[in-house]
Amino acid sequence: MKTDVLFSNIGTFFSQFVSADFYNKILGTSIAILLVLVAFSVLNRIVGKMLTASVPQPRAFVIKKVIRYTGYVVAVMTLFNALGVDLSALLGAAGIAGIAVGFAAQTSVSNVISGLFLISEKPFQIGDVIQVGDVSGVVQSIDFLSVKIQTFDNRYIRIPNETLIKTNVINITRFPIRRLDVWVSVAYNSDLERVRSILLDVASKNPYVLDNPEPLIVFDKFDASGINILLGLWFEKSEYLNLKNSIMVDIHRRFAEEGIKISYPKMDIYMRQSLGKQLADLDNRSGNESN
C-alpha cells in the first residue's frame, strides 16, 4: 500500500513536466526575470551617466553597486514568487541566519558602514597623499571594506575603513601650499639679527620657496646647547623633496661662509682625582717649594 502511494506521488510529480501549464509558467517566469535584470541594467547605465558629472567617482561606484544588487534581489524574489515559495517563512529563516551571520561578520559590516561615512565625509580622495599612524602613501582606491594606498617605497597597504574612522588621518596634499619647518640651533654668542637676515636671504634665493606667504622666523627658546630658531618656508605642495634637500644645503653652506656656528649638544667633563692622589700631589708640591 505504501509503495502504491509512493509510486502515485512520484507519478504525480513527474506528470507536471509533461503538461503545457508547467512550460508556460517556466517561460513566463524566465521572461519576467529577464525583464527585471534588463530594466535594472538600463537604470544602472542611466544613473551612471548622470552621476559621472555631478558626483565623485567613489560615491557613484557605490550607488551603481546598490542598484545592481537590488536588481538581483528583485529577480530572485520574482523567481520565488513564480515557484510558489512562501517568502514569509524564508524571510523568517533569513532573519535568524542574519543574526548569526551578523555576530560573525560584525567587523566586515563595521568596515562597510565606515566606508560609507568616508565616502560621504570625503576626508581624502583618490590621488591624495595621506598619513595614518606611521604609514603614508598615495590613495589608490576607496572601497567598501578598505582603502588601498601605495607607499613611496612602492609597497601596497590595505587599511580597513574602520581603522580610518577611528584614528587621525592626515591629508598631506589637501591644500595647494604647505609650510616646511626647519629648526636651526645657533651658538649663544651669535648675533641673532644677523642670523635672521641671513636666513631670510637664503630663503629668498631658493627657487622653491614662495615669497608669499612670507617666510616665518621665530626665536623659540634658550636651549641647553644654543638658541633654537624656527624657519617656516611656504612651498607649492609638489616641491617638498626639492625644497627640503636644497634648503638644508643652502643653510649649512651659508652659515659656514658667514662663520655662524650651529650648536650641538655637548658636555664638559671634569675628572675628580682620588683623595690619596690629591694628598700625594700636595706633598710633592710642598717638597718642591722647600727645595
Next chain:
Amino acid sequence: MWNYFAPQEITWYQWRLDGGRAFLRKNGEEWRLAFIAGSFLDLVPDAGGPEPVEHPGTAVVSFAVGKGKKVALRPHYANKPYLITVRNEVRLLPRAEARFTVALPPLLRFELEDGTVLAEKQLFNLSPTWFGDKDAGNLCLSLPLMLDPQCKGEIRTVEETDGNTGVDTLSRTAECKSLIHCDLVVRNSTKNELDLKRLAIFTDLMNIYEEDGFLNGDTVLIDTTNDGGLRMSIDGGTHKNRKQIHTGNRSGISELLVRRGINFLKVITGI
C-alpha cells in the same frame, strides 16, 4: 629680432636679451638650443640678434631633432600669472583711477614657421609666489619690483621719485626690448576706498604687439563693482595698428571669469 630667418648650417647665433641670452645652432635636422635666463634686478638695456657667435659659453645646451628651414625666437606670456607689488599700499578714493606701467619678462620659445616649439625658457628667473588663501589660489611669478601709481594730473613721474625701491630698475625696463610693456588701470567705481597691495595679471586673453623692436601687451582694466567684486577686462584697442606677434585665447572675457571662479574676483588685488 623676433622674425623668422633661415640660419646657416653649423653656425651659432645669439640673441642679446637685456641681461639674458639665447643661442641656436642648426646642423641638418639637429637643432642645438641654449638659454641664459639672467636676473631681473641685474638687467641692462641691451637687446638684439640674431648675430653669429663662436659658441654659447657656459650655457646648457639642449637638443631638438626635426625638419625645419626657418626659425624665430618668439615671446609669449609666462605659463603662470604675473604678480606685481605696489609700493607700501595705495589707497584709491571713490571714483579715482590709478595706472601702473609694468614690464613683463616673456616666456621665450624657439619656433619653426609651422608653430613647432623647439625649446622654451622663461626670461629672468622669477620667484614663485602664492596669490590667494592658504586653501585656494594661484601660483604666480613674482616681479621683484615695487610700483608707484601714475595718476591724472601728475606733472612728472619716474624722474622725480625720491629713490624708491625698484625705481632705478623701473626706469631701465622702459628701454628693454625683450620685455613686454603693458599698462594696468585700476578704477574705483564704488563709494568706498580701495586699498591696493598686490596685483595679479592673468594673461590668457592678452596679445603681444611689436613696434620698432619693442614689445607691448594689451592694457588691463580692473574695475570695482558695487557689490564689492572686481572685474578684469582687456583693452585691445591701444595697440590695434601694430604688428601682432602673439595672440591670446579667442574666448571672451566671460569665459575667463567663469573658469577662475568667484574667488578670482575677490582676490585679484590681494585685498
